[in-house]
Amino acid sequence: MKDVESLWDLFQKRNVSRRNFLKTCVTITGILGLSPSLISDVVSAAEKQPLVPVIWLHGHECTGCDEAFIRSQSPFASDVLLNMISMEYMDVLAAAAGEPLEHHLQEVMKKYNGKYLLAVEGAVPLNDDGIHCMVGGKTFVHNLKEVAKGAAAIIEVGSCAAWGGIQAAKPNPTKSVSVSDVVSGKTIIKVPGCPPIPEVITGVIMHYTLYGQIPPLDSKGRPKQFFGNRIHDTCYRRPFFDSGMFVEKFDDAASKAGWCLYKVGCRGPETYNSCGNLRWWNGLSYPIQSGAPCIGCSANNFWDNDPFYNRMPNIPVPNTIVNADQVGIVAAGALTAGVIIHGALSTIQHKKHHKETHDTEKDNE
Amino acid sequence: MKVRTVAVYYVFTIWTRIFHWLMVGAIAVLFCTGLYIGNPFYIGSQGVEPTFAVNNWASMSTIRFIHFAAAYILMASFIFRIYGFILHRGDRMLPKPWTKLFWTGMLDMGLHYSFLRSEHRPYLRNSMARAGYGGVYGMIFLEAFTGFAMYGQINPNSWLSKLFGPINHLLLDEYVVHIIHHYVAWMIILFVIIHVYMATRADMSEKYGEISAMFSGVKFYDKEPDDVGDLKE
The missing domain is CATH 4.10.480.10 (Cytochrome-c3 hydrogenase, C-terminal domain)
Incomplete structure (x- = not known):
């Protein structure tokens, strides 16, 4: 897309009726988890708010989140939501590839500096200077930091970007971390899931597009309306x-x-x-x-x-499969037996000691 | 008959004693209901729709309610404990690892419990017991914090969730909080076994009135206890 325009502009350009536009706005209001009384706000935002340019980076991951994303199919909204974002760079969906695409990325970053929304999919491997994930001959961590610099906000799409995901599971050989572990000083929205629900991904982008600000987040940085x-x-x-x-x-x-x-x-x-x-x-x-x-x-x-x-998880005890309750029952049983034995030995010692002191008392007399 | 001359020491106020027995009841209920919640099974007649089965005398819903109610009673009973703590020195017998007495007492008790020393010095509360009670308070607070962290999330916008919710993030994720809550519950039960045994043992062999003290508040000593300074100025 050359010029940044609004959703209503886009509808008019494609000869879609006002009626359909309003229906779409109602759908969007619902998906965003907003109150029906806010429909008029959504309509006016969709009329005026320019579409946000989006750069979508891929890191250490499986592109499963893309598979989910392209299947966003909430009634009538699916195609709209895809077209609503001014998607400027996404290596797996772009028609171009190789150097021209990377070149385009540089241009977009310059053109929309401080305005574009950055969606990141995938974890960031740090081990061995980050060579476990390379894009265009550079390490992903390098690319990420570079693109993140000019981003208005960052969306961590999927569990890998949000937490580290399967790469970060034990023993984490590539030392993968989440995006927020390497990028600081930016507004970051976590949209975890493996993959996230398609409508949730589009919904979060949608919210930003319409309101020009991020949705309300919980203390972990996840949008409340979807992860509340x-x-x-x-x-x-x-x-x-x-x-x-x-x-x-x-x-x-x-x-x-x-x-x-x-x-x-x-x-x-x-x-x-x-x-x-x-x-x-x-x-x-x-x-x-x-x-x-x-x-x-x-x-x-x-x-x-x-x-x-x-x-419950199993507790590692050799040659057997046990959980906390089984271990607890055995431990409580063993402890009870232990205190009974200790009690018996204490009684013996006590009696012996008592007799001894009794004898010495007698001797003293 | 041999006559034993003892001095009477007023150790526990009525508030601490009330707290102690409320805590006993609450923890017993919490542990039993907690075991059910962790590994539930159907109680009641089969073939009932869930809409009606939820009204069973022992449905998951009822048992969870009992669990939460007992938790609130335990938390509320701490008001008594705090009141006693402020009121009376005897209710403040904390572990004091910065004193020499704490460590000599610890050695003394260690040797006595491992049968290497037939008698130990008289204490109002020995170092091992002090450490143990410190530990069990720690475990109860951990249970309370993890419990409220999970419970508060029923309504993520509530003040309870704002207060305790961050614990879920502090400990990696909420699943880990469940596990900690479950494991620490078992550790408290292991403490109870040792505690009941030690109290009974002391009551039978030392005649200081260890068990009755938790009803009457007083202990009886023929010699002055080493840690009497914690009771008197």
């Missing part, structure tokens, strides 16, 4: 949890009846995401709805919280 609640607290299977009705095994009757997956390792009670209310693929489903426990993919360090299908 635990999946557990928005889960449609919550009544089964509250009633104590649990799936014990993946092939039991309870699992067919759709009871709560808490005991087969569901991380819903610890995970903040919109899966419970937005769901995936146009509200089609989400892991818990399809009978698979949440693995907590938007939580920090979730890869190390294995095994995923157990409520």
